[in-house]
Amino acid sequence: MSRRLKWGVLGTASITRRRFMPAMLKSRNAEVVALGSRDIDRARAFAGEFGIPRAYGSYEDVLKDPEVEAVYIPLPNHMHAEWTMRAADAGKHVLCEKPMAVDGQEAFQVASHCRERGVTLMEGFMYRLNPRTQKVKEVVVSGMIGEIRTAIVQFGFTINREGNTRLIPGKGAGSLMDVGCYCINFSRYIFGEEPAWALASRRVDPDIGCDMSTSAILGFSGDRTALISCSFETYFRSEIEIVGTQGILRAARFFTPPEQGKIGFTVTTDNDQVHEFEFDAVNQFLLEIEHFSECVLEGKPVILDPLVDAVGNGRVIDAVRKSWDTSCRADVAPV
Template sequence: MTQLRIGLLGAARIAPSALVRPAAKVPEAVVTAVAARDPERARRFAAKHGIPTVHAGYQELLDDKDVDAVYNPLPNALHARWTLSALAAGKHVLCEKPFTSNAAEARTVADAANASGLVVMEAFHYRYHPMAARMREIMDSGELGTVRSVETSMCFPLPVFGDIRYSYPLGGGALMDGGCYALHLLRLLGEGTPEVVGAVATRRDPDIDRAMTADLRFPGGASGRITASLWSRRLLDFTARVRGDRGELKVTNYLAPHVFNRLTVTTAAGTRRERVHGGHTYTYQLRAFTEAVLHGGPVLTSAEDAVVTMGLIDDIYRAAGMRPRGDLD
């Protein structure tokens, strides 16, 4: 295989920026097919973006022998079902975050991925940008000393309450949407897997959080806090802060560092500000996915990693007095 032929499950709004445009910059990747719940929408999408094949449904796309891998940007509640179907059809999968509705689903998918030998990657695109590596380098350098606290945020305004991100049956909620980013970054910046010690939700309705704050504790004793919102007083916040006994790191715009970013390190030696240069996060992600499939490259956001994140999400919902997403009966 010299080129990875990718099929798109659903003509989602995120697909052009997350897959179609990056594929134009990654020579070893090509988008060859699309399927959508509405076939006419799939045809329009294909015509607009130059995708040669349109399938009548998702399973038809998975049965296409000219498709090697799929991108799964379907609603959260459908991630597990169609990732499992893709694996059963022998396809590699790039699945949008959050990986599944809950940890039990994530475990099922991870087991299937391990048994298949296929590449399954969760689409935390920020993790593949050089900024993520630089953040981890600073943490590993020891210049902050012993870490005392890690705080991460992912807040943006979405006052469109009919959006699927406010739907419990479709796996919605602020924690599921932006909160999974904040939680993933918290894990990247901290040491070891944290445990949830408390959470407070601001609810849109009994089952949907429009904002969530959760407190966690790392094995070494450092505290963690995530803040996420779809609609709150905190409109735009894609930041992080790590406090150690010898210094502090502030992170600005980890989500879209290709637009703008800043790392600010303050120690006894003074304050240092860094900019990390690089292209679009989605291009790095697609390149990493392609390299993993074609050449055995590393997968930084694996199915096993997703099991840990989804377990913490379940625990946060329970700590906030809410039901985790999905059918857990």
């Protein structure tokens, strides 16, 4: 059997139990050997549930573990930057849940720090590893729908408010940071460039102090636009629609598709001819884990360069926030 990359996990977040660990247990090239929580009893229970050899009562102890080569960071958003840099200082490679940082400046600081320390860093946009996502890009680049004029990107759901870390007041909270970052990431990916400006509005819950819903227009070259919508207070939606001069591409359940059965997308072209693209469903977290592990083990670059992707996303988020505050169009700082 080929060598497996040895991982540590910081925290016992819901996404770790629901998505990351079930995927990790299926991985051909990775295994978790340590987990840390500020509550040692919680760490031991979680480790026992998934057969993790060592449980620690702090995140620091995971970073001190000499067997740990890489860490997964699913902590609350405002803690991502600190612990990513601390992991890099300990010589650990890092897969950090999105968003990697709370703004563009912090993203640049984190990405630069990891590069200086010589460790691999990737932001956890697992949908980018899905063959469907890559085929969408291929179809758009092929010119099948002509030149893109508009992309409509939506991601929303009704959040459970009780004790939810995504609602902790501060720059890491809110729908923009949790699901809007996906909409921004995909818009930048499908246009193949950074937007020049953003114009945005939001609905703030006065009892929480963060955006529960955000809508924004992102302006790309050639007067092309992405219309993004994200929310914590709507019926579930996770959809893309790419409108070109010669056709329209549509996909549902795009960012969080089912892991069983079939998934796909459609392209409608001249004379309402519908082309269907179908794929076997995949475990996006498994693809992400195996991609990251392979890159570390073989010394290859990851699919998402943090100095481009994470910093670019952060700077668009900065512009959206500025537009919130000014009710005007805000320029996006160059990457």
